[in-house]
Amino acid sequence: MFKPSAKVWMNNHLVPLEEAKVSVWAHGIHYGDNIFEGIKIYKCIDGRSAIFRLRPHVRRLFFSASAIGLKIPFSMIEIEQAIIDTIKENNLVEGYIRPLIISGEGDIGPCPHNNVIHTVIGMGEWESYFNKETIRTKISRWRRDHRVMPFYAKVAADYVNAKLAKMEAEASGFDDAIVLDLHDYVIEMSAANIFVVKGSVLMTPSPDQAILRGITRDSIIRLARDMGIKVKDEAMINKNLLYDSDEAFSSGTAAEVTPIKTVAEEDGEGDKYTDIEEMPIGKECPGPITKKLRELFLKAAKGEVPEYAREWLTYVD
Numbered sequence: 001m002f003k004p005s006a007k008v009w010m011n012n013h014l015v016p017l018e019e020a021k022v023s024v025w026a027h028g029i030h031y032g033d034n035i036f037e038g039i040k041i042y043k044c045i046d047g048r049s050a051i052f053r054l055r056p057h058v059r060r061l062f063f064s065a066s067a068i069g070l071k072i073p074f075s076m077i078e079i080e081q082a083i084i085d086t087i088k089e090n091n092l093v094e095g096y097i098r099p100l101i102i103s104g105e106g107d108i109g110p111c112p113h114n115n116v117i118h119t120v121i122g123m124g125e126w127e128s129y130f131n132k133e134t135i136r137t138k139i140s141r142w143r144r145d146h147r148v149m150p151f152y153a154k155v156a157a158d159y160v161n162a163k164l165a166k167m168e169a170e171a172s173g174f175d176d177a178i179v180l181d182l183h184d185y186v187i188e189m190s191a192a193n194i195f196v197v198k199g200s201v202l203m204t205p206s207p208d209q210a211i212l213r214g215i216t217r218d219s220i221i222r223l224a225r226d227m228g229i230k231v232k233d234e235a236m237i238n239k240n241l242l243y244d245s246d247e248a249f250s251s252g253t254a255a256e257v258t259p260i261k262t263v264a265e266e267d268g269e270g271d272k273y274t275d276i277e278e279m280p281i282g283k284e285c286p287g288p289i290t291k292k293l294r295e296l297f298l299k300a301a302k303g304e305v306p307e308y309a310r311e312w313l314t315y316v317d
Contacts, residue, residue: 004124005090009082011119012074014089020120027112028103032157035064038253039097041087041123041316044303049093050313052253052301054080056215058099064153065101072101073117080314086121087316096126096254129254134261134285135175136278137189139239140165141266144179144187144210151187151210159191166190172276174264176250178242181210186237192252193217194260196237196245197282197289203241206234216251216297219312223296229289239265243279247287249294256301257294259286 008020028034039057044050058076065072072079083097099121106115142165144151149158165177169190177190187205188194193214195204202224205211224231242248248260264278286294300308 002096002124002126004122005086005092005095007086007089009086009121012082014086017122020122022102022118023105025108026102026104026118027106027108027115028156030108031103031110032155032160033068033070033103033112034101034156035061035068035070036098036100036154036156037061037064038154039083039099040253040301041092041095041097042301042303043094044309044313044315046303048303048315048317049087050303050309050315051083051087051097053215053219053312054083054314056218058083060154060213060215061099061101064155067150067153068155070101070103070117072119074119079119079121082121084314084316086123090123092123092125095124097121097123126254129252129256130175130258132175134259135250136173136262137176137178137260137264138169138172138174138276139263139265140168140177140179140190142168142177142179143182145182146208146210148210152207152213154212162191172264172266178263180239184239185209186239186242187211189250189252189255192250192255192258195220195249195251196235196242197247197287198241198245200289201230201232202289202293203232203235203237205237208234214252216253216256219300220251220257220293220297223293223300224289227292227296229293242281246282247285247290248281249286249290257290257297259290259294261285 010020037057040052102118104116104118169177179187181187250258262278264276303309
């Protein structure tokens with residue numbers, strides 16, 4: 001359960017949550033052309049709080065805005081400082097941060113011209129995305145293709161696909177969905193990146209596919225290589241490789257590193273789906289590589305590894 005903080009930074013002002021409002025005529029309400037970020041702040045081993053990889057997240061916020069033609073009316077440095085100021089105002093020790101750029105009032109046609117842009121930073125406490133140690137997944141009927149939407153960016157409209165995929169999985173009793181592209185290659189979870197392990201090799205889909213260029217994904221690749229694990233970060237993962245993998249896990253700001261226990265798929269085509277066959281991933285879950293990466297990731301995020309703390313953490317003193 002997400003518990004929002006009392007204060008929100010909106011258009012260069014800190015305001016009570018209930019006063020952070022936009023018009024019903026905001027373009028993004030009608031067309032979904034808003035962009036956002038998801039950032040975590042951790043309570044570190046030394047008692048201080050630190051934002052995990054603040055600069056890459058803010059950089060991606062601006063990249064996402066440019067992908068759909070939004071111009072953020074603040075600099076990256078200003079957004080970073082606003083995030084820090086809002087954390088301090090809310091006395092947030094550990095939780096989730098949601099910068100949001102809203103396409104506002106003006107033109108109401110599909111392609112707005114000079115509409116108001118609202119910049120919002122909200123945050124709050126969010127203990128766990130899945131609320132469990134391992135997850136059961138289902139291959140979704142919904143697909144993604146890089147020629148359809150800019151799935152490489154965090155655009156609000158993209159997440160209708162994520163919602164439909166996760167709704168479908170949950171309706172069948174599973175925790176999350178695995179989404180394929182139009183050629184049956186594995187792309188992502190509903191709203192997180194995916195990794196698989198085969199033998200001693202860690203694999204994840206290519207950023208040239210319809211995947212989000214995940215900050216946690218990038219962190220896992222770095223950690224794995226630093227540990228001496230062979231990484232293929234442009235892998236073409238078909239369903240057979242997924243079923244035959246030794247380990248698999250989801251990665252994301254909210255999901256962190258969550259092991260995948262099983263994968264299920266429905267038989268049939270079109271609307272004529274019948275049985276669901278569920279298969280385990282590997283002999284144990286989590287597997288040894290997933291365990292090591294999850295442990296090192298959480299240590300890095302909580303300031304327990306000086307090398308990563310210096311590079312990845314922004315302390316809020």
